[in-house]
Amino acid sequence: MLPTSRWPLFSVSLVLFLAQVVPNQSGLADDKRVDAAGDPLPESIRMRMGSTRLWHTYLSGLRFTPDGKQLLSLGGFGEPKQCMLWDVATGKHLDTKPASSFPLAISSDSRWWVSYADGKIHVAAGLAEKPIHTISLDKVESATITRDNKTLTVLTTDDWVYRWDLNTGNELSRHQFALVDPLTCADEPLARISPDGTLLVGVLRRDWSTAKRPLPLRFWNVATGKEARPSLPATDNYFDCRWTADGGQLIVKTRYRSFVIWDLKTSEKLAAWPGSNNYNPVVTPDGRSELISSYEKVAIFDLATGKYGWSQDVAPQVPGIGLKLAVVNRYAFSPDGKTAAVGSNCGRIVFIDWHTGKYVEASTRQFRFYKEG
Template sequence: VAFSPDGKTLVSGCFDKTLVLWDTKTGKSLPPLIGHIFDPPIVPVSNVAASYVAFSPDGKTLASAINDGSIYLLDMQTGKRIKTIALNWVPFTSIAFSPDGSLLATGSNDGTVRTWNVHSSAHLLNLDKKGNQVNCVAFSPDGKILASGDLDSTVILWDAVSGERLRTLGAHRDNVNSVVFSPDGKILASGSDDRTVMLWEVSTGKHLRTLKRHRKDVQAVAFSPNGKILASASSSGTVLLWDIAVENMD
């Protein structure tokens, strides 16, 4: 799932091979007012199930990575497919836009992080960590660092331009499902199947804190716009809010 930058729309990638748009205020699927292809408001993107989605920073474009190894760009105003970035690569498992919207990063089940030029569709970098599936990817706010989390229980920080591996963060005890940078780019949060959220200092890789109050695996983490509150969501159906300025939270 992904929220549009204005928070008004939620898109979900489904196992029935579709993308569905939702009004976040009403909780209902959107009426057919942004193009005939969304009437009903469902976009068939592939004949293969499972789609991972991300909005461009301006909210005008939706990127969909499919587990058949394809990446599609969709126009949110017309509902039409703008471009195909990739075809018949390895199955993708995550996708993210860079802050300026010029790049896409993808994770895949072969343990590789890849970057792509949105405008030219060129494949730029192959970041092979030589391990298990990459579950999540995220750019830092300045676009210079790319974080990935995987089935090896590790988080890796990469130079988004050169592809150099900067740091490996290895305190989790199970799969890492979600990574996110704080708005100022100084802290990285990671959520894991080990039921914890961990906070890391980006500049040094230092493990700052472990948040332990979830009873089941943590599937998603997100910072508030001011960076003071961290939200974490668990497969138990609970969302916890953390004041990360408070000491001794674990």
């Protein structure tokens, strides 16, 4: 039996050998050659070990189209990045577009698509449409469209919040908030815009610098720049927060990955759970659970009971080596709320029924080799 330490060398040698001795993987003419998944092979390539479906290297973004039939991914090594379009039913690659096509936000009526690239915000009427408005702005962190689909709210990494009228492209307001500076805190506490685009939550620099504890976690109306509601108490380890989709609850995180769930209508603490070895949590559409990654796996965590449910591999370790070279880092939920697209920094994307933890059909059509052969 081949020693495990020589598996990588053996795999490379096998690829080179097959490329020379296999005349044609599909038995078709050279201009019609396909791999095992039925996808065309590049010129001069005789065989593909595996499939390129649902793979996008250096993945940095995922989003479903409004009809849920296609998935957009953003990624690529260095610059420029690329936006790739995938068929959800089959996992087949449909098209490749510039990074400026990847939407940061899509209005609920699908009328407005907002993307960002090269220091410019692009507002278009669809994926392939030319921008209706182009706005120059640096350091964009997030973009949110209000529920009435009339206003775009943008948060920058230097804590400016801008608002634009989507119909006219006119700026409505801008406010800067003196939030904690990254030089003050090694792990900068993050600020977040509410799902309806009307509120900002964060920690002020002056609050952080005082000895007063617990820290007040403050809320501002982004249109007026004024505080909109009473603050919530947060520990000095506050790092991040997540809103539920309806904006009714806030999940407050610490740098030690513990968290507290708050009811924003009553300011009542609903639950508190200690830290664990998890990263990149995202709240499920029903607001009752989180998808949490731990290296190559993704699991579901019940926010009410504090217990884990199913766990699923997304980025398996390298066969024969046992190294964990990938971490789950991207999520997107389908418009009907049934399916989660989960991606890792190695580039693999899978579709999971997040209620059951089972792969959706398109993900079962990917091909890969295991140590057992």
